[in-house]
Amino acid sequence: MSKALHEGQEAATSGLFDQYRRIALRRAVTVAALLLLAGLAFLLDITAGPAGLGFGDVISGILDPASLDRRTHVIIWDVRLPDALIALVVGAALSLAGVETQTTLNNPLASPFTLGISAAATLGAAFFIVVAPAVGGFGQTLLLPAFAFSFAMIAAAAILGFSGLHGGSSTTIVLYGIALVFLCEAMTAALQYVASAEVIQQIVFWNMGNLTRAGWPEVAVVASVLAVILPFSLRDVWRLTALRGGEDQARSAGLSVTRIRIIVMIRVAILSAVAVCFVGTIGFVGLVGPHIARMLLGEDHRFLVPGACCTGAALLSLASWLSKVIVPGAIVPVYIITAIIGVPVFLVLISWRRKETSWQ
Amino acid sequence: MAVMQVSDLGVRLSGREILKGVTLPTLQGGQVVGLVGPNASGKSTLLRTLALGRAFSGEIALDGAPVLSLSRRDRAQRLSLMPQTPPIGSTLTPFELLRSYARATRLSVSDRDLGQRMAGLLGQLGLLPDAHRRLNELSGGKRQLVGLCLAMIGEPEYLLLDEPTSALDLRWQLTALSVARDFARDRGAVCIAALHDINLALRFCDVLVVLDQGRLAAAGAPEEVMTAELLARVYGVSARLERCSQGAPVLIADAVAQPAPV
Numbered sequence: 001m002s003k004a005l006h007e008g009q010e011a012a013t014s015g016l017f018d019q020y021r022r023i024a025l026r027r028a029v030t031v032a033a034l035l036l037l038a039g040l041a042f043l044l045d046i047t048a049g050p051a052g053l054g055f056g057d058v059i060s061g062i063l064d065p066a067s068l069d070r071r072t073h074v075i076i077w078d079v080r081l082p083d084a085l086i087a088l089v090v091g092a093a094l095s096l097a098g099v100e101t102q103t104t105l106n107n108p109l110a111s112p113f114t115l116g117i118s119a120a121a122t123l124g125a126a127f128f129i130v131v132a133p134a135v136g137g138f139g140q141t142l143l144l145p146a147f148a149f150s151f152a153m154i155a156a157a158a159i160l161g162f163s164g165l166h167g168g169s170s171t172t173i174v175l176y177g178i179a180l181v182f183l184c185e186a187m188t189a190a191l192q193y194v195a196s197a198e199v200i201q202q203i204v205f206w207n208m209g210n211l212t213r214a215g216w217p218e219v220a221v222v223a224s225v226l227a228v229i230l231p232f233s234l235r236d237v238w239r240l241t242a243l244r245g246g247e248d249q250a251r252s253a254g255l256s257v258t259r260i261r262i263i264v265m266i267r268v269a270i271l272s273a274v275a276v277c278f279v280g281t282i283g284f285v286g287l288v289g290p291h292i293a294r295m296l297l298g299e300d301h302r303f304l305v306p307g308a309c310c311t312g313a314a315l316l317s318l319a320s321w322l323s324k325v326i327v328p329g330a331i332v333p334v335y336i337i338t339a340i341i342g343v344p345v346f347l348v349l350i351s352w353r354r355k356e357t358s359w360q
Numbered sequence: 361m362a363v364m365q366v367s368d369l370g371v372r373l374s375g376r377e378i379l380k381g382v383t384l385p386t387l388q389g390g391q392v393v394g395l396v397g398p399n400a401s402g403k404s405t406l407l408r409t410l411a412l413g414r415a416f417s418g419e420i421a422l423d424g425a426p427v428l429s430l431s432r433r434d435r436a437q438r439l440s441l442m443p444q445t446p447p448i449g450s451t452l453t454p455f456e457l458l459r460s461y462a463r464a465t466r467l468s469v470s471d472r473d474l475g476q477r478m479a480g481l482l483g484q485l486g487l488l489p490d491a492h493r494r495l496n497e498l499s500g501g502k503r504q505l506v507g508l509c510l511a512m513i514g515e516p517e518y519l520l521l522d523e524p525t526s527a528l529d530l531r532w533q534l535t536a537l538s539v540a541r542d543f544a545r546d547r548g549a550v551c552i553a554a555l556h557d558i559n560l561a562l563r564f565c566d567v568l569v570v571l572d573q574g575r576l577a578a579a580g581a582p583e584e585v586m587t588a589e590l591l592a593r594v595y596g597v598s599a600r601l602e603r604c605s606q607g608a609p610v611l612i613a614d615a616v617a618q619p620a621p622v
């Protein structure tokens with residue numbers, strides 16, 4: 001009798017683990033599929049553009065650059081590739097920042113943008129454009145992102161500082177973030193109010209996310225930042241997962257929720273500031289990328305974190321591709337695409353699998 | 361063997377004195393300690409202070425060492441709290457949550473041992489069929505049981521349970537408390553459980569601690585502590601303790617004895 005009971009227990013235990021292995025395998029396959037999707041989106045992205053080079057031309061041009069004439073070489077190597085790569089890395093960075101923000105603030109609406117980081121970057125850029133309209137060329141490509149980045153980091157530091165004073169509850173952080181969005185937007189508006197029409201246009205244009213102004217140096221910077229930050233995120237995957245049982249529970253188990261939150265906020269600030277300072281506001285990816293990954297992968301962050309990087313990269317690459325093909329011969333700012341195409345897609349996804357993501 | 365001493369404990373929150381001069385008898389490993397008292401008497405505050413390192417006055421010592429001398433990690437490994445609210449209804453499964461807790465708190469157990477531990481806990485608490493279901497699909501009681509698993513997965517020396525049975529049906533009330541009691545007995549751990557069900561407390565606890573408005577109202581062996589006089593004084597109910605046919609004490613609450621204090 002007791003032997004039978006014991007065996008029953010053993011069977012139940014091994015059943016438990018067999019089932020888990022199947023779930024984990026399915027998720028690993030899903031992550032791989034998302035990676036593949038991002039790769040395909042990238043390929044699609046490099047084949048589109050006003051120059052009218054087809055898929056075959058571009059691929060052979062990449063594989064054998066020596067065979068290209070000067071013009072085609074420039075188009076493929078100095079325009080298409082960096083543009084497509086920046087879409088990949090910025091998408092991944094924003095989505096990674098988004099997934100970490102949502103989890104640590106226990107808020108499905110949180111993203112680098114609700115935290116005011118992007119609004120602060122815009123303010124920094126606007127400030128630079130207004131103060132130094134004469135600086136052009138090299139100074140502009142270097143200093144403008146530097147201003148945007150510094151303002152974004154100051155904003156992040158302000159949020160952390162203020163919320164640190166008040167115990168750093170997740171709601172406080174979100175509230176400070178929203179207040180900061182308003183503040184930065186008002187200050188940007190004030191700058192525009194005093195600026196000339198030409199300067200205003202520059203600000204508006206900068207603010208509209210645009211992937212086409214990125215070159216190899218920008219790609220290298222964003223990619224290196226991502227490469228440095230991602231391992232730290234991956235190191236925290238168990239802690240992030242544990243947070244999804246609730247803050248009170250996590251604290252009770254001895255996890256230092258406040259400390260995790262501060263560390264994550266620092267990562268998020270760096271990631272999103274770097275992403276935004278080169279390409280402007282591309283808000284939606286940081287919100288939707290993580291949600292799609294959550295729907296597909298669940299909330300075990302060992303799968304969710306890499307998965308969200310892939311969904312973000314794929315989304316922004318697809319948006320970048322669309323921005324080039326939707327109006328023949330012209331490039332629509334990707335900011336417009338991500339919102340106008342992305343929102344309906346997102347709404348459909350939400351209603352399709354509403355019950356699968358739940359927050360309390 | 362775990363030993364906990366609490367003397368002259370005071371806690372202030374938002375400028376109010378929530379606990380005042382609470383001195384407990386020395387709590388020995390293997391004991392189940394029932395923490396009872398009316399709503400807002402300070403049970404949760406006491407447990408949180410023990411587990412979470414909130415600011416307090418007075419002394420708390422684990423195995424003779426002041427709790428403040430322990431590193432955060434050490435403390436977290438030795439003490440664990442099941443809070444009054446169950447895990448939130450996320451899309452994680454009990455299995456994933458449990459595993460992430462073990463790994464996030466850096467328990468030093470191999471995957472294999474952890475697996476056995478998890479299977480054992482989930483099995484004992486009847487959660488095997490639910491191990492791979494999403495938390496947001498589980499019933500409230502099941503989620504409370506998951507919370508108990510979370511508190512126990514690290515095999516702490518001091519297991520603090522804040523109303524572990526409040527959402528459970530009869531069978532799982534008994535099961536949850538027997539699991540906690542066996543855990544304390546087998547491992548020489550101290551288990552402190554805040555309970556509203558006095559009959560469960562009488563049945564499972566070796567020591568009862570009664571709080572009333574932040575002060576210690578009584579502490580000691582359950583049958584000595586739980587008297588009609590105490591129930592009237594602390595809870596404001598007229599109640600009697602009778603012996604059931606098997607000789608165990610049973611509390612029967614008859615009526616509200618006096619209007620609630622305003």
Ligand SMILES: Nc1ncnc2c1ncn2[C@@H]1O[C@H](COP(=O)(O)OP(=O)(O)OP(=O)(O)O)[C@@H](O)[C@H]1O
Binds near residue numbers: 373374398399401
């Ligand atoms: N963060 C806080 N700030 C101020 N007062 C608090 C705080 N937390 C709890 N209190 C107060 O402390 C007192 C004790 O609360 P506690 O939660 O410890 O009671 P309890 O005995 O667990 O009650 P219950 O049986 O209802 O769970 C209450 O009066 C409560 O209002």
Ligand SMILES: [Mg+2]
Binds near residue numbers: 403404444522
């Ligand atoms: Mg309580």
